[in-house]
Amino acid sequence: MSECGRLSDRMIEVLHLRSNWAAGEVTHLAGCPDCRAEWRVLEAARGLGAAVANRVDPERLGPRVLAGVAAARRRARWLRAGWLGGLAAAAAVTLLLWSPWGNRTRRTTPERELLVPLAELEGLTTQQLEGLLDQFAAPLGSAAASDAPGLGDLGDEELEQVLNTLEG
Amino acid sequence: MSAPAARSTVLTTDADLVRRYRAGDERSATTLVTRHANAIARFLAGSGASGDEVDDLVQETFVRAFRALDGWRGEAQFRTWLFSIASNLRRDRYRRAARGAQLVSLDGVDLEAGEDPATTLDAREAELALSRGLGTLPRLQREVFLLRAQQGLEYSAIAVALGTTPGAARVHYHHAVKRLKELVT
Numbered sequence: 001m002s003e004c005g006r007l008s009d010r011m012i013e014v015l016h017l018r019s020n021w022a023a024g025e026v027t028h029l030a031g032c033p034d035c036r037a038e039w040r041v042l043e044a045a046r047g048l049g050a051a052v053a054n055r056v057d058p059e060r061l062g063p064r065v066l067a068g069v070a071a072a073r074r075r076a077r078w079l080r081a082g083w084l085g086g087l088a089a090a091a092a093v094t095l096l097l098w099s100p101w102g103n104r105t106r107r108t109t110p111e112r113e114l115l116v117p118l119a120e121l122e123g124l125t126t127q128q129l130e131g132l133l134d135q136f137a138a139p140l141g142s143a144a145a146s147d148a149p150g151l152g153d154l155g156d157e158e159l160e161q162v163l164n165t166l167e168g
Numbered sequence: 169m170s171a172p173a174a175r176s177t178v179l180t181t182d183a184d185l186v187r188r189y190r191a192g193d194e195r196s197a198t199t200l201v202t203r204h205a206n207a208i209a210r211f212l213a214g215s216g217a218s219g220d221e222v223d224d225l226v227q228e229t230f231v232r233a234f235r236a237l238d239g240w241r242g243e244a245q246f247r248t249w250l251f252s253i254a255s256n257l258r259r260d261r262y263r264r265a266a267r268g269a270q271l272v273s274l275d276g277v278d279l280e281a282g283e284d285p286a287t288t289l290d291a292r293e294a295e296l297a298l299s300r301g302l303g304t305l306p307r308l309q310r311e312v313f314l315l316r317a318q319q320g321l322e323y324s325a326i327a328v329a330l331g332t333t334p335g336a337a338r339v340h341y342h343h344a345v346k347r348l349k350e351l352v353t
Contacts, residue, residue, distance in 0.1 A: 008345070016320035037353040038345055044294035044352060045317035048302075049213030052222050058205040061227060062198030068231035069197075151336030159335040163342055 003028055005163070007035050015042050182246035186237060201230055204247050207319060208254050214314045215258055216303055225261070229254045244328045248321070251329040255311055262307075294352055301351035305344055312337050313344035 007028060013019035021029070029035050151159065180199070188196035205226055212222045232253050233240070240249050302310050311330055315321045316337075323334040323341075330337070 008342075012316060012320055015317070018320070034349070037349040040294060041298060041345060041348045041352050042317050044291065044298040045214070045313070047291065048295055048298060048314075048318055049210040049222075052213035052219050053206050053209035055219060056205055056209040056223055056226055058202040061205055061230070062201040064227055065201055065230040065234065066194055066197060068227060069234045072231060072235055151339050152333045154335065156335060159339055162339050 004035055011042055015046055183242050204250055208250055211314055212254055214318050225257055228257055248325045248329045297352045301348045309340045309344040312340040316341050
């Protein structure tokens, strides 16, 4: 790793007061415009957003967060209750259809009709059917994602090569 | 607050506070908010959220965190986990709004009371240039840079927060620095 690359890692340590500059590092920094530019960026980054963040009052935020959690829990309970209500209603309708009052409906829908197979699927072999099922099982967009490897897919050596090109 | 009480607050770990909150102690939740709100707000402001958005997003980050505490197994730092939630929230909002990232407004670099305008002008200009530069970076590069430079996280923690690898985070960081150096200097 070049001296500039090594110093780049050290900058974060010094910036966040976890370490101090060594004498040799100060000398390098003084004579290297590229490293000085990086240090200037990092110093600006350290203070970035501080003015906006200072307007957030954690003392007031705590109770608001707790109220938000309670409200979200109430909403979840209400949704669950609504869902269970819907399920109960669906069960009631099903029972009604299967009860003596629902017989008329059953008579108009002979069982044989329900069992008529889909002609398109009937003509397929077992292998073709399995192929179709595999397509349903594959996650959406999986083919596109696998075609485009990200940095996370690269090995250490490949990442090192990329870094070397960045560091010049 | 007495000295022993103060010491006990400092020594209480995030994991302890989470455990107490789950046992019903709501004060532990407010302690966690007080401890981490500023860092989360700075991260969100740095990533382009406006002042009003920041307040709202910080609150929502904690609400989601406390509702999903089962998802935090203590392997990552609690704050790292919060960064992860904040990042996802910001991305969701951005997608929903279907508009470009808002740069930190000039409000974001207003002078604090008591600051000397002459001595802070250079630093403020650099911050403004940086916030503009960050707005031009891809989201992952921007967030990796902020977690590293603004928050001082190690690459391993950044990888956990943003769902990438430490090696990839390192490359994203150097890409971002290279670009920002051109814009800020």
